[in-house]
Amino acid sequence: xxxxxxxxxxxxxxxxxxxxxxxxxxxxxxxxxxxxxxxxxxxxxxxxxxxxxxxxxxxxxxxxxxxxxxxxxxxxxxxxxxxxxxxxxxxxxxxxxxxxxxxxxxxxxxxxxxxxxxxxxxxxxxxxxxxxxxxxxxxxxxxxxxxxxxxxxxxxxxxxxxxxxxxxxxxxxxxxxxxxxxxxxxxxxxxxxxxxxxxxxxxxxxxxxxxxxxxxxxxxxxxxxxxxxxxxxxxxxxxxxxxxxxxxxxxxxxxxxxxxxxxxxxxxxxxxxxxxxxxxxxxxxxxxxxxxxxxxxxxxxxxxxxxxxxxxxxxxxxxxxxxxxxxxxxxxxxxxxxxxxxxxxxxxxxxxxxxxxxxxxxxxxxxxxxxxxxxxxxxxxxxxxxxxxxxxxxxxxxxxxxxxxxxxxxxxxxxxxxxxxxxxxxxxxxxxxxxx
Amino acid sequence: xxxxxxxxxxxxxxxxxxxxxxxxxxxxxxxxxxxxxxxxxxxxxxxxxxxxxxxxxxxxxxxxxxxxxxxxxxxxxxxxxxxxxxxxxxxxxxxxxxxxxxxxxxxxxxxxxxxxxxxxxxxxxxxxxxxxxxxxxxxxxxxxxxxxxxxxxxxxxxxxxxxxxxxxxxxxxxxxxxxxxxxxxxxxxxxxxxxxxxxxxxxxxxxxxxxxxxxxxxxxxxxxxxxxxxxxxxxxxxxxxxxxxxxxxxxxxxxxxxxxxxxxxxxxxxxxxxxxxxxxxxxxxxxxxxxxxxxxxxxxxxxxxxxxxxxxxxxxxxxxxxxxxxxxxxxxxxxxxxxxxxxxxxxxxxxxxxxxxxxxxxxxxxxxxxxxxxxxxxxxxxxxxxxxxxxxxxxxxxxxxxxxxxxxxxxxxxxxxxxxxxxxxxxxxxxxxxxx
Numbered sequence: 001x002x003x004x005x006x007x008x009x010x011x012x013x014x015x016x017x018x019x020x021x022x023x024x025x026x027x028x029x030x031x032x033x034x035x036x037x038x039x040x041x042x043x044x045x046x047x048x049x050x051x052x053x054x055x056x057x058x059x060x061x062x063x064x065x066x067x068x069x070x071x072x073x074x075x076x077x078x079x080x081x082x083x084x085x086x087x088x089x090x091x092x093x094x095x096x097x098x099x100x101x102x103x104x105x106x107x108x109x110x111x112x113x114x115x116x117x118x119x120x121x122x123x124x125x126x127x128x129x130x131x132x133x134x135x136x137x138x139x140x141x142x143x144x145x146x147x148x149x150x151x152x153x154x155x156x157x158x159x160x161x162x163x164x165x166x167x168x169x170x171x172x173x174x175x176x177x178x179x180x181x182x183x184x185x186x187x188x189x190x191x192x193x194x195x196x197x198x199x200x201x202x203x204x205x206x207x208x209x210x211x212x213x214x215x216x217x218x219x220x221x222x223x224x225x226x227x228x229x230x231x232x233x234x235x236x237x238x239x240x241x242x243x244x245x246x247x248x249x250x251x252x253x254x255x256x257x258x259x260x261x262x263x264x265x266x267x268x269x270x271x272x273x274x275x276x277x278x279x280x281x282x283x284x285x286x287x288x289x290x291x292x293x294x295x296x297x298x299x300x301x302x303x304x305x306x307x308x309x310x311x312x313x314x315x316x317x318x319x320x321x322x323x324x325x326x327x328x329x330x331x332x333x334x335x336x337x338x339x340x341x342x343x344x345x346x347x348x349x350x351x352x353x354x355x356x357x358x359x360x361x362x363x364x365x366x367x368x369x370x371x372x373x374x375x376x377x378x379x380x381x382x383x384x385x386x387x388x389x390x391x392x393x394x395x396x397x398x399x400x401x402x403x404x405x406x407x408x409x410x411x412x413x414x415x416x417x418x419x420x421x422x423x424x425x426x427x428x429x430x431x432x433x434x435x436x
Numbered sequence: 437x438x439x440x441x442x443x444x445x446x447x448x449x450x451x452x453x454x455x456x457x458x459x460x461x462x463x464x465x466x467x468x469x470x471x472x473x474x475x476x477x478x479x480x481x482x483x484x485x486x487x488x489x490x491x492x493x494x495x496x497x498x499x500x501x502x503x504x505x506x507x508x509x510x511x512x513x514x515x516x517x518x519x520x521x522x523x524x525x526x527x528x529x530x531x532x533x534x535x536x537x538x539x540x541x542x543x544x545x546x547x548x549x550x551x552x553x554x555x556x557x558x559x560x561x562x563x564x565x566x567x568x569x570x571x572x573x574x575x576x577x578x579x580x581x582x583x584x585x586x587x588x589x590x591x592x593x594x595x596x597x598x599x600x601x602x603x604x605x606x607x608x609x610x611x612x613x614x615x616x617x618x619x620x621x622x623x624x625x626x627x628x629x630x631x632x633x634x635x636x637x638x639x640x641x642x643x644x645x646x647x648x649x650x651x652x653x654x655x656x657x658x659x660x661x662x663x664x665x666x667x668x669x670x671x672x673x674x675x676x677x678x679x680x681x682x683x684x685x686x687x688x689x690x691x692x693x694x695x696x697x698x699x700x701x702x703x704x705x706x707x708x709x710x711x712x713x714x715x716x717x718x719x720x721x722x723x724x725x726x727x728x729x730x731x732x733x734x735x736x737x738x739x740x741x742x743x744x745x746x747x748x749x750x751x752x753x754x755x756x757x758x759x760x761x762x763x764x765x766x767x768x769x770x771x772x773x774x775x776x777x778x779x780x781x782x783x784x785x786x787x788x789x790x791x792x793x794x795x796x797x798x799x800x801x802x803x804x805x806x807x808x809x810x811x812x813x814x815x816x817x818x819x820x821x822x823x824x825x826x827x828x829x830x831x832x833x834x835x836x837x838x839x840x841x842x843x844x845x846x847x848x849x850x851x852x853x854x855x856x857x858x859x860x861x862x863x864x865x866x867x868x869x870x871x872x
Contacts, residue, residue: 002667019667021632021833038667039587039635062833092801094833121828124633133633137590141580151475154573156844158863159595159642160657162870174610174619176656177648177867183610190863193872196457197560197569199475206595206642212613220612221596231438231455231474365528389872392557397457397498397530408592427594427626431613434598436629436825 006040044077064092142251153198157190163386183208191228193393199230216420228403275316278325306354333377353414362402367394442476480513500528578687589634593626599822619644627664629829635666652856664839711752714761742790769813789850798838803830
């Protein structure tokens with residue numbers, strides 16, 4: 001029976017069988033110490049028998065081994081125990097030296113990111129690197145848990161579409177049996193249609209944008225956590241989003257708080273319900289504190305997003321903050337204008353540690369008003385196949401609703417404390433990169 | 437505070453506020469009865485006040501309503517309670533008659549499927565139709581639960597690839613900033629590479645096949661539940677797959693056993709570890725029982741898959757059965773030949789209620805043997821970008837491993853008792869269909 005490195009402490013004094021990768025090898029005081037990596041972490045193995053040491057001659061890090069050895073408590077070893085009187089069996093010999101050292105922290109400096117990604121397949125064997133993607137998996141698990149607790153139903157919607165419905169040049173086109181198809185830029189229309197079915201729906205799904213530049217914030221393929229709620233007021237939606245991030249953060253730190261220390265990651269300070277600032281307030285605060293005047297602008301500058309996040313942390317006790325009251329002039333056709341002030345849209349952006357991680361708008365749910373906005377804002381034809389099924393959902397009754405598109409990789413980037421969304425992506429894709 | 441239809445029984449004698457869609461309306465003994473649908477199900481509301489009935493004049497099914505009323509136990513009403521002394525508020529009026537009746541079971545006859553899919557947005561408001569997709573969501577939830585309990589890590593791998601690596605004509609190509617990219621036909625290479633990182637990985641992900649025909653078993657886009665396990669023997673892998681389906685079936689029937697009665701769906705009879713038959717045995721049994729001779733064939737015929745499933749149910753006490761010992765002649769380059777008989781591949785197909793729902797092979801994990809198979813079987817170049825990163829994982833040590841690609845929609849189709857995989861897909865895609 002195979003025992004995992006993480007289970008070693010339960011077997012002190014006994015002989016156990018472990019399997020894993022040769023992760024490190026060193027000589028100390030005439031003894032050979034090796035570390036074996038398995039999915040539980042690392043085991044330190046002491047090789048006192050020369051015959052056993054000899055089995056590793058010419059073999060490199062990555063060699064797959066089975067080891068039988070006696071478990072001895074050892075406070076200096078990873079996990080507090082090590083293996084003695086070890087017998088090795090080489091399961092898969094590795095004779096080539098790996099292209100990078102995997103036992104040391106890998107460089108995440110901007111200039112080294114291409115090397116990091118080119119060597120991803122091997123670099124991910126580094127334990128600190130693995131933490132990023134364990135956190136990513138936990139964010140998804142916690143997100144789904146929160147949705148299901150709150151009565152949401154998971155859905156799977158198509159990414160192959162007949163038409164680009166949200167406009168813009170950033171759409172990938174493909175040949176579909178001689179016709180043209182596009183890749184979904186979001187699950188927007190589908191999640192709204194599904195409000196008419198299950199009221200509350202979610203999907204964790206790939207999203208495609210033909211983003212023509214390589215930035216630290218954008219990729220051509222990424223995961224969006226999409227959610228949509230019916231019978232909801234704007235305030236309730238923001239409260240839901242606050243609870244959602246709090247839940248994720250709690251779950252991540254419960255599971256990986258220790259591993260995250262290696263990244264010097266601090267658990268985010270969050271209020272139960274995140275503070276709200278209007279865009280006007282953000283512009284005024286930022287303009288007063290800086291040499292610039294942004295008060296006439298209709299969007300947030302990236303430096304403003306960073307500044308206001310710091311401001312909220314210091315003055316409002318939260319590293320997440322909502323920016324509300326967006327100008328209606330720049331809204332999408334499916335957004336809702338504010339009932340009291342039609343120059344504003346009922347939209348909020350959620351800023352977290354300096355970056356927008358979610359856009360949270362209410363939708364126009366009245367059929368006639370929506371058709372009107374489709375024509376005037378998007379210059380769209382209601383009879384077009386890209387719109388007509390979508391509009392059906394409204395024609396036959398949709399309640400007030402809103403939701404969010406939440407960036408998985410951006411969230412992980414900020415939880416771990418990285419500087420580029422691609423560092424939080426297993427195999428990133430941008431204009432310059434389609435491999436590995 | 438809004439109360440859901442499913443919570444009505446907790447409020448007998450009290451006045452509650454509900455919100456939902458007008459689902460049905462009828463006159464009985466001078467009274468108007470309406471059913472309201474919300475995400476909990478249906479509420480029956482008795483309208484005795486003419487003023488209230490008047491509010492619904494000219495309004496159709498789908499109208500969004502808020503209702504205040506007193507809860508009274510009523511065994512004949514859905515959920516065992518109904519609302520009396522009801523006051524209505526019309527939240528969203530619907531004046532157009534829906535294109536289909538949503539209170540009656542929708543036709544799933546082969547000739548009516550196009551109508552079913554063209555009206556999907558409204559048809560999904562039918563409660564029996566919703567059961568299919570609640571089951572789908574539960575299959576995913578149960579699958580992830582089982583993976584996480586067994587030490588798997590979730591991953592997200594790209595669907596935009598530089599090259600079609602698995603060969604075949606069934607690949608979608610797209611323009612990627614002037615270069616050509618392809619859509620992933622599977623997560624095959626990535627999940628194997630990730631065995632070197634986390635040992636056990638899973639992903640529930642869209643899969644793209646440019647399938648040039650419209651059949652009851654194929655779509656161009658569908659969800660695969662991908663899993664891969666390191667340090668595993670073939671027998672353990674089949675045992676894991678047996679436990680996986682058992683867990684899913686138990687969870688689905690716990691949650692939706694009652695709803696599934698409307699589909700006349702029976703809980704599948706499954707052994708703990710599914711029976712195994714070799715392909716040779718299947719051919720012999722089928723040839724003996726039918727007028728055909730398939731004993732020289734190297735694949736299973738669809739009618740043979742159906743027949744052997746019936747056979748296993750009757751004679752082996754299981755509606756799921758493994759077919760093992762596939763000919764090496766038709767194997768993929770990354771499959772493993774059987775060590776004792778190199779004419780066979782270490783592969784099993786899982787048949788469930790007449791259809792293959794998963795292919796479960798062991799992989800060739802020895803670098804030299806894999807490079808050799810890549811050249812001889814796939815005629816591939818190990819230096820090609822489509823292969824070189826994949827091969828790195830092996831060069832620097834991968835243990836024995838295997839896994840499966842499991843069809844989500846096929847599983848749901850067979851659990852519910854449908855006849856076409858598209859019926860178990862919210863918005864199906866095939867050569868003829870890209871909308872809604």
